[in-house]
Amino acid sequence: MRDEQxxxxxxxxxxxxxxxxxxxxxGIASPASADDAPGWPSSAFKANKQDxxxxxxxxxxxxxxxxxxxxxxxxxxxxxxxxxxxxxxxxNVTSISIxxxxxxxxxxxxxxxxxxxxxxxxxxxxxxxxxxxIAVVESDGKLxxxxxxxxxxxxxxxx
Amino acid sequence: xxxxxAAIAALRLMGAAPLFAADAASASRPDxxxxxxxxxxxxxxPKVEKDDFGNGPYAVNAGMRKQWxxxxxxxxxxxxxxxxxxxxxxxxxxxxKYADCFExxxxxxxxxxxxxDAKTGQVxxxxxAINRCRVENGEAPLAWETGTMASIIAYLAQTSRGKxxxxxxxxxxxxxxxxxxxxxxxxxxxxxxxxxxxxCHVVASGERLRGDILAPALGILASFPIYRSDWGSxxxxxRRFTSCSAQTRAVPLADQDESYRDLEYxxxxxxxGIPITGPGTRP
Amino acid sequence: xxxxxxxxxxxxxxxxxxxxxxHPMDSGFVKDSAGNIISAHHIETLVFECNGKPVFSAFxxxxxxxxxxxxxxxKGAAKGDSISATxxxxxxxxxxxxxxxx
Numbered sequence: 061m062r063d064e065q066x067x068x069x070x071x072x073x074x075x076x077x078x079x080x081x082x083x084x085x086x087g088i089a090s091p092a093s094a095d096d097a098p099g100w101p102s103s104a105f106k107a108n109k110q111d112x113x114x115x116x117x118x119x120x121x122x123x124x125x126x127x128x129x130x131x132x133x134x135x136x137x138x139x140x141x142x143x144x145x146x147x148x149x150x151x152n153v154t155s156i157s158i159x160x161x162x163x164x165x166x167x168x169x170x171x172x173x174x175x176x177x178x179x180x181x182x183x184x185x186x187x188x189x190x191x192x193x194i195a196v197v198e199s200d201g202k203l204x205x206x207x208x209x210x211x212x213x214x215x216x217x218x219x
Numbered sequence: 220x221x222x223x224x225a226a227i228a229a230l231r232l233m234g235a236a237p238l239f240a241a242d243a244a245s246a247s248r249p250d251x252x253x254x255x256x257x258x259x260x261x262x263x264x265p266k267v268e269k270d271d272f273g274n275g276p277y278a279v280n281a282g283m284r285k286q287w288x289x290x291x292x293x294x295x296x297x298x299x300x301x302x303x304x305x306x307x308x309x310x311x312x313x314x315x316k317y318a319d320c321f322e323x324x325x326x327x328x329x330x331x332x333x334x335x336d337a338k339t340g341q342v343x344x345x346x347x348a349i350n351r352c353r354v355e356n357g358e359a360p361l362a363w364e365t366g367t368m369a370s371i372i373a374y375l376a377q378t379s380r381g382k383x384x385x386x387x388x389x390x391x392x393x394x395x396x397x398x399x400x401x402x403x404x405x406x407x408x409x410x411x412x413x414x415x416x417x418x419c420h421v422v423a424s425g426e427r428l429r430g431d432i433l434a435p436a437l438g439i440l441a442s443f444p445i446y447r448s449d450w451g452s453x454x455x456x457x458r459r460f461t462s463c464s465a466q467t468r469a470v471p472l473a474d475q476d477e478s479y480r481d482l483e484y485x486x487x488x489x490x491x492g493i494p495i496t497g498p499g500t501r502p
Numbered sequence: 503x504x505x506x507x508x509x510x511x512x513x514x515x516x517x518x519x520x521x522x523x524x525h526p527m528d529s530g531f532v533k534d535s536a537g538n539i540i541s542a543h544h545i546e547t548l549v550f551e552c553n554g555k556p557v558f559s560a561f562x563x564x565x566x567x568x569x570x571x572x573x574x575x576x577k578g579a580a581k582g583d584s585i586s587a588t589x590x591x592x593x594x595x596x597x598x599x600x601x602x603x604x
Contacts, residue, residue, distance in 0.1 A: 097546035097590035105563040133286050135430065137276075138448035138502035141567045143289035160565055164531060168565035171574070177558050178516065182573040184290070186529065186565045213430035293522045295569045297507055451526075451568045 104167050110159050110194070113167040114203075117157060122196050122203035125150075130195040130206040136187060139212040145182040146206075150199035153179035162191030187212045249388050249398055249488060256489045260437040264425060273441030273496035275434030279425040283432050287500065296373055296446040296498040299453045303374030306367050311356040317371075320352035329372075329379035330495050331386065333484045335394035342397050342480040345372060346455060363474035364461070369444040369453035376444065376497030384441065384495065386488040401485025404478055405436070410469025416482070431502060438490045440483065442499030449502060456483055506589070506599025512581040517603050519550065519558070520573045521587055529564035545570065548589040552579045552603075579603060 096102050107113035114121065131145040146156055156179070157170040168185045179197065187193070190212050196205045260272065264279055271278040277287040307325070310316045318324035332345035343351070346368060350360040361368040388394045405416045419428065420436035427433070444455045454462075457474040460482065464471035472478055505524040510517055523545065530542025548560040557576045579585070581603050588598045 095594075096592060097594075099559075100546040100561055105561075134282055137283050137286050137430070137432075140451065141290065141295075141448040141502075143286055145289070145573075163565050165563055165565065167563055169563065170561040172559040172561070174556055174558070176576045176578040178575040178577070180575060182289070182571075183560075184567040184571045186567055290571075292573070293507075293509070293520050293571050295522070295571075297522055298503070298524050298569070302503065448567075 101170060104170065105165060107166055108164065110161045110166040113159060113165070114196070117167065117170065118196075118198065118203060120203055122194075122205040124206065125204035126206075128195055128197050128204050128206040130193065130208050132193050132208045132210045134209075135211045135213075139187045139189070141184050142187050142193075142210060142212070143182065143184050144193060144195075146180060146195040146197070148179040148197040148199065148204070150179060150197055150204060152200045153177075153197055155198040156181050157196045158183070158185065159194040159196065160185060160187055160191050161194070163188050247388070249395070252402070253489050253491060257437060257492070259421070260424070260435050264435065269492070270494050272435060272438030272490070272493050275439060275442060275499075275501065276432035278438075279435065280432045283502075290500050294446070294498075294500050295448075296444075296453060296500060299370040299373045299444075299446065299498065300377060302367070303370035303372070306371050307374055311353070311358050313357055315356050317349065317352055320348070320355070325375055326378040327382065329375045329497070330382040330384050333386065333480060333487055335387075335389055335391065335397060335484070337389070337391060337393075340393045341477065342401075342484040344456070344475065344480055344483055345375065346457065347475060347480070364455055364458035365450075365453055369455050369458075372444045372455060373453060373498035376495060379495045380497070381494050383492045384438075384487055384490045386484070386491055388488060397481045398485055398488060400478070401481035401483070404482045405485055410464070410467050412468045414467045414469075416463075436486065436489070438493040438496075440486050441490060441493055442496045442501070444497060445499040445501045447501045453498070504599055505597045506587050508585065508587060508599055508601035510585050510601050510603040512579070512603050515577050516575050517552075517577070517579050517583075517585075518573070518575045519585060521548075521550075521571070521599075523548065523570050523572075523589060525568070525570060525589070525591065527562075527564065527566055527568045527570055531564075543591065543593055545589045545591045548572065548587060550574075550585060550587045552576070552583055552585045557585070 101117060104113050104116040107116055127149045129147045133142065136142045144158060146158065153173055155170065155172050158168045159166050160168045169183055171181050173179065187210060191210055192207050193210050194205055194207045196203050261269070267278045277284040307317050322328060329345055332348070333342045336343040346363060349368065349371060353360055388398050408415045416436065419433045420439060424433050424435040440456060444453050446453050457479065460479045461471040461474060507522045508519060510519045525545050526543055527545065528540050528543040530539065532540050534540050542564050544564045544566065545562050548562065549556055550558045558574045560572055562570065583603045584600055585603060586598060586600045588596060590596045
């Protein structure tokens with residue numbers, strides 16, 4: 061059995077403070093609200109529109125680039141679990157974010173990459189309906205992006 | 220000699236091939252029907268390897284398969300597998316264990332279920348055998364559709380992964396009758412939409428039903444129990460049969476109703492030779 | 503039951519990490535059978551550390567799937583090193599898991 065352990069409330073406090081310290085290095089533009097986990101960019105995540113999420117997170121725009129590869133299915137087998145994979149052939153990547161503009165909140169996920177992290181990430185996202193998916197990669201302070209269309213329909217089995 | 224002749228005559232009346240046929244042991248009607256069923260799917264999906272039929276829609280659609288391969292890097296049923304093993308190994312209050320109720324401690328035998336039970340004259344599924352073991356040892360039965368039952372079967376299925384379905388129809392008219400009832404259920408139209416299982420899983424297999432790709436009936440139970448993204452949790456054959464009845468606007472029967480058990484018996488027998496792939500993930 | 507399962511493997515100087523976390527990730531948009539909204543309950547941060555340093559941080563909103571998965575890679579660790587992951591959700595709940603790099 062792996063040595064994984066649940067933590068008590070007291071350890072939570074200690075870890076929270078460590079997290080704050082760890083995340084303080086990266087200068088996240090969008091502040092967390094009092095109730096949220098430390099460092100969580102709450103106004104970016106609460107933005108409905110893509111532009112507001114990006115403004116909150118980065119304060120700048122992206123340019124499309126073929127150096128960002130975004131892999132998504134053409135037709136999602138189920139909108140609740142859509143595999144998304146991003147790989148960037150760019151130097152000094154410090155963050156990757158994934159936006160799903162047709163979702164109620166445009167920002168789905170945001171990743172901070174410290175030194176040593178490879179410029180790639182894969183995760184599984186919910187998509188409410190057919191939508192573009194945009195991967196934004198921050199490299200040397202500039203934003204590069206790729207966008208794909210993902211078709212999402214109702215399952216035939218009625219769900 | 221007279222008895223032998225009478226026996227052969229009786230068998231002929233029942234529709235079985237004559238005893239002196241080249242492959243007498245397997246020359247039964249269900250066996251012939253199984254071969255025809257499998258040939259239909261092999262012909263309909265010539266690019267699908269026989270062993271891949273247990274992967275349902277992923278065997279017959281490349282776009283779906285890619286998503287499945289991604290998800291299988293770290294399958295969502297992983298938690299259920301651990302829970303299932305823990306639940307399986309925990310003794311009952313009376314000190315006995317599940318393993319005492321099954322040959323080989325229950326491991327590596329999933330592919331032989333469902334079985335015809337000569338004592339009750341009914342089909343017994345693995346789910347039923349698990350609950351019978353519990354009740355016989357003073358424990359309350361588990362709910363059929365999800366939770367611990369699904370976790371336990373996930374664990375047992377995994378110990379049988381790769382083993383081909385090996386369902387037997389013993390030489391008992393009641394067993395043959397159960398098989399026949401299952402077959403009839405499979406091919407009968409039901410409910411408001413007038414679909415039979417065959418409508419989707421034979422005739423339209425491999426095609427889209429809105430966003431879904433319909434799995435071929437061959438091997439369709441091999442991947443159970445499944446973590447369906449749709450459910451966000453595990454589900455057993457019971458969960459799928461009842462929900463499918465409801466979704467096709469037919470009246471869902473009770474979990475493990477005799478009709479569902481006969482259906483599972485028929486479907487599993489038809490898949491003899493197809494390896495177990497469970498537990499599985501599905502859309 | 504531990505909620506974080508991790509697989510970490512070293513391939514040359516690159517360590518590839520896959521994590522699967524057991525969490526409802528309720529979006530706050532779904533109703534229960536009685537018609538009441540199920541409140542949003544999702545992981546907000548998931549931070550991975552190795553040899554005392556953060557190596558990857560995930561910030562998640564409600565659009566991340568239930569029982570979320572994550573795959574990433576980093577340099578600067580070797581087989582035998584330990585990697586830890588800690589999540590905090592919007593209810594303030596938290597859990598930590600560890601795995602050895604294989």
